[in-house]
Amino acid sequence: MPRQRPARRPEPPGCTCRSFLRMMTAREFNDPNPDPAASSGVTALPSPRPCHVLVVSNHWKKADNRTFAAVWVDRQVTALRALGVEVSTFDIGSSHSPGDLWAAWKGLRAEVRRLRPDLVHARYGTITAMLCVWSGCRSLITYAGSDLLPGAGISWVRTWVGILLSNLAALKADALICVSGQLRRALWWRRGAARVIPDGVNLERFIPIDREEARRRLGWPADRRIVVMDAARDPVNKGLAVAEAAMERVRGVFPDAELRVFVGVKPDEMPLHYSAADALLCASRQEGSPNVVKEALACNCPVVATPVGDVEERLEGVVPARVVRRDAESIAAGLIEILRERRRCNGRQAVLGLGIDQVARRVVEVYLGVKESLS
Structure with a gap:
C-alpha cells in the first residue's frame, strides 16, 4: 500500500513553484519592507511564502547541544526565513534510549499532522534522518560529515550504526544534500541524487579587520x-x-x-x-x-x-x-x-x-523541487 501523504495546502494564486523558482534564479527581488532577519545579509523575497518546511535537529532544548554545528543550522534557518520560507522547527532530543526515540518519532509525526508542512528537513543524518524519513511527510536530509564518515572519539559500534542509519535513510528520502563532493562519495548509494551545497558564510559578519x-x-x-x-x-x-x-x-x-x-x-x-x-x-x-x-x-x-x-x-x-x-x-x-x-x-x-544568502537560495531550490514533485 502506498504511504499516505498529508494533504497538500493549495498554493496562493500567482505563486507556483515554477514561477517562484524562476524569480529566484533571476534574482528579481525588491522587498520594500525587509524581514528583520535581513541583518544576516540575506535579501528578503516577496510574499506569499514559497513553501513550509519543518527543520529537525536536536539542539534547541538542551544548552549542552549548542555546538558550532548547531550555530550553523540556526544561521541557515534565519537565512531561509529571510528569503520568505516558512520554517518551523522540531527538537528530537539527544537521548538514544528506545523509549525516548519512540516518543520523539511519535511527537514528530504528530507535529507533521498538525503543521502539514511541504517537507521535513533533517539537519544531519543518523537517527535524526531515520525519524524524518518515516515522519509521514516528504523529506530532505543534509549530511555534514560524521554522519557518513568514521571519526574518532566515539566507539566504533556507535560510529558504524550511525553511518548505517544515515545510508538507510538515504534510500527513503525524497532529496539529499551533502556539504562537499568528498562527503557525497561516502554515500553507499544514491550518490547521483545528492546535491552538493556547503554551508554558507555570513559575509557581512565575517569581514577582514586590521x-x-x-x-x-x-x-x-x-x-x-x-x-x-x-x-x-x-x-x-x-x-x-x-x-x-x-x-x-x-x-x-x-x-x-x-x-x-x-x-x-x-x-x-x-x-x-x-x-x-x-x-x-x-x-x-x-x-x-x-x-x-x-x-x-x-x-x-x-x-x-x-x-x-x-x-x-x-x-x-x-x-x-x-x-x-x-x-x-x-x-x-x-x-x-x-x-x-x-x-x-x-x-x-x-x-x-x-554567502549565506546564495547558499540558502540553493537550498530553497531543493525545497521547491521536492514540492513540485507533489504537483
Whole structure:
C-alpha cells in the first residue's frame, strides 16, 4: 500500500513553484519592507511564502547541544526565513534510549499532522534522518560529515550504526544534500541524487579587520606569530596532538610562535580571532566541509589545512595558503612558510559565491523541487 501523504495546502494564486523558482534564479527581488532577519545579509523575497518546511535537529532544548554545528543550522534557518520560507522547527532530543526515540518519532509525526508542512528537513543524518524519513511527510536530509564518515572519539559500534542509519535513510528520502563532493562519495548509494551545497558564510559578519586592531581588542601581543585552531570539542579527529607536535618544529624557526585553540569563543567574536591570527590550522582526519576554513578565508586569514572535505577546492587560487599531509613535518613546513610572510591572503575572493544568502537560495531550490514533485 502506498504511504499516505498529508494533504497538500493549495498554493496562493500567482505563486507556483515554477514561477517562484524562476524569480529566484533571476534574482528579481525588491522587498520594500525587509524581514528583520535581513541583518544576516540575506535579501528578503516577496510574499506569499514559497513553501513550509519543518527543520529537525536536536539542539534547541538542551544548552549542552549548542555546538558550532548547531550555530550553523540556526544561521541557515534565519537565512531561509529571510528569503520568505516558512520554517518551523522540531527538537528530537539527544537521548538514544528506545523509549525516548519512540516518543520523539511519535511527537514528530504528530507535529507533521498538525503543521502539514511541504517537507521535513533533517539537519544531519543518523537517527535524526531515520525519524524524518518515516515522519509521514516528504523529506530532505543534509549530511555534514560524521554522519557518513568514521571519526574518532566515539566507539566504533556507535560510529558504524550511525553511518548505517544515515545510508538507510538515504534510500527513503525524497532529496539529499551533502556539504562537499568528498562527503557525497561516502554515500553507499544514491550518490547521483545528492546535491552538493556547503554551508554558507555570513559575509557581512565575517569581514577582514586590521590585524593590529583585532589584537588590540582581544588583548593579544602585537609581535607574536599566532596560529588559531578549532579542536577543543573533538581533539582526536581535529588533530590537536599532531598540531602541537608541528608547533614544536615551528618554534625551532620562530621561538615566539603560539597555538591558540578556540575555547569559549562566542560566534560573534570569531571574525576578530581570524583577523588577529597569522594563520588558521585545520589538521582534521575527517570533515564534511570545514566551516572554519570558509570563515577564515572570508576574513583573509591564511589557512594551512589537510585535504579533508572540500578544503582543496576552497583553497584553490588562494595565496598564501597550503594544503598539507597530516603529519607534524608537513604541517610545520606549511606553517613556517605562512608565518615567514606574515601577510593576509586573498581568501575572501574565493568565498564570495558562498554567502549565506546564495547558499540558502540553493537550498530553497531543493525545497521547491521536492514540492513540485507533489504537483
